[in-house]
Amino acid sequence: MRFFYNFLASLFVLCALPVFFWRLMKEPGFGERLKQWFGFLPAESLESVAKQQCLWLHAASVGEIVAASPIVKEMRAAFPTRKILISTVTVTGHEMAKKILPDADSIIFFPFDLPWLIESVVRRIEPALFVLVETELWPNFLQAMEKRKIPVLMVNGRISDKSIKRYHYLFSLLREMMQSVSLFCMQSSQDASRIITMGALPEKVVVTGNTKFDQTYTVVTPLEKKHLLANLGYSEENDFLFIAGSTHEGEEDQIFAAYLLARQSVPALKLMIAPRDIRRSAEVIKIAEGYSLFPIRRTELPDKTGDVVLLDTIGELGRLYSLGNIIFVGGSLIQRGGHNILEPAAHGKPILVGPHMFNFKESYALLQGRGACMTVHDSKELAEKIVLLVQDREAAKNMGRSAAEIMRENSGAARKSVEYMRRYV
Known part of the structure; x- marks a missing residue:
């Protein structure tokens, strides 16, 4: 053999x-x-x-x-x-x-x-x-x-x-x-x-x-958070940031559609999107432009401005999750099996995922069972959950609190x- x-x-x-x-x-x-x-x-x-x-x-x-x-x-x-x-x-x-x-x-x-x-x-x-x-x-x-x-x-x-x-x-x-x-x-x-x-x-x-429950490389101090927000062109007081991380082909269309739909109810909503493969950055930019959005690459900040930030760097996403008010983790609206939902959980964030989380069954079941994670099936449902969590701050806070507790306990x-x-x- x-x-x-x-x-x-x-x-x-x-x-x-x-x-x-x-x-x-x-x-x-x-x-x-x-x-x-x-x-x-x-x-x-x-x-x-x-x-x-x-x-x-x-x-x-x-x-x-x-x-x-x-x-x-x-x-x-x-x-x-x-x-x-x-x-x-x-x-x-x-x-x-x-x-x-x-x-x-x-x-x-x-x-x-x-x-x-x-x-x-x-x-x-x-x-x-x-x-x-x-x-x-x-x-x-x-x-x-x-x-x-x-x-x-x-x-x-x-x-x-x-x-x-x-x-x-x-x-x-x-x-x-x-x-x-x-x-x-x-x-x-x-x-x-x-x-x-x-x-x-x-x-x-x-x-x-x-061991992903033990991750500490993503820790961000309040001062670092302030500097990151300023560099990205966001205001902690006036903006509500939705981050879509580790997205794949077939998901960006749904995310941009959901963002535009949710923004009708939440004008202050901002979007950061991080394709799993940064070599797809140009492709994702074209998709965004098809929705009349103006994406800007992370590597072009702060020199340029846009209404969507596209993360085209390696190793930053885990830390930047700390800036988001709501996090969507990709690879889950398509049959990819999902990605690491413990990174946003480490920051105590409310998490949204699609129905295909079979590569992370245990952590997904744990977070969902404790109310730290919600499952959406399409762009319409994704937009509805975003609006719900913006309008019900207590619900969003409870989800984030549950996520942080799970990380500590495990x-x-x-x-x-x-x-x-x-x-x-």
Whole structure:
């Protein structure tokens, strides 16, 4: 099975070479990412961590980096003399890591899971511990860790229905991967049950909770909030800010329609929209203009003015949620599965989402069950809820209060995870 996996992985890379070449010509910075994918890691990135018995944490993309932020903070406190290496897969994840993980000593792109690449990279780094965030299981990498007797921990483990189906195609290789992991720290009992179904030994599985309840990188002081509002051209006293975060294609039309409808009842209503993929910024601007709106990019402020701010930066959304009076979290009006609703909850904000939150079932059920989150199904209903929360300030305040209470009650997962790490470091 491993031979078949390596054959397919090699074939995938070979077939992708024309795409890589095209992106190399079109995307600034793609060359550095590609080099690191192929194991050519910059000497300056490895200088402080290679062969230093570092702690290596891997978080594939933005969501995993957010989940990793409180863990890295706890790791630095628990192991002050250890070097911390972070690896990511995506460019946005890499940029996010640079913004919100100040305790990291080095940040790299994770190489392709090809045996000769993995062997070379692991041999150069030789970490004391490898920590993977959520669900990042790579057969050759785990084999290299096991070969060198380097412990591997899964933290903030989350197994979706889609993950179970995908990993089951690995058959015997899946069992080998499960045996290579020293401990699985899972978000919930359901995730724990799923990882056991996939082949993990029950005695290697613990429930530690969701580290996204511990996030602190989004904290904004009153003075910072005042400066941010001024920079964005908003008035805390006169404006009512609606923020739509992590939106996808098929959602912006509904959001702009809802905004215009709600603004008929609330003239002071302002909108900030943050597409999940900032490369879609130009597309979203065109959609807004189709509704006779005048969008302005965040990177153009404060030099220009408009009636909609489009967030085209990485790593800011979590902090800017603190400015909003009502938050909508995207990926949920379409069948994408939703995005992290705990970021606005950390600021004690009333939250609106669409009906498709299947990637965040537990946190969605928790917030909705306590009245901290409302579900809308279309632009008309979204507009109605916005107007309702503007006019009923007490209801909005109660939703925000419930969200903040839930965050406090469920904190501590990062600390628990790091306590388990002590067994292996």
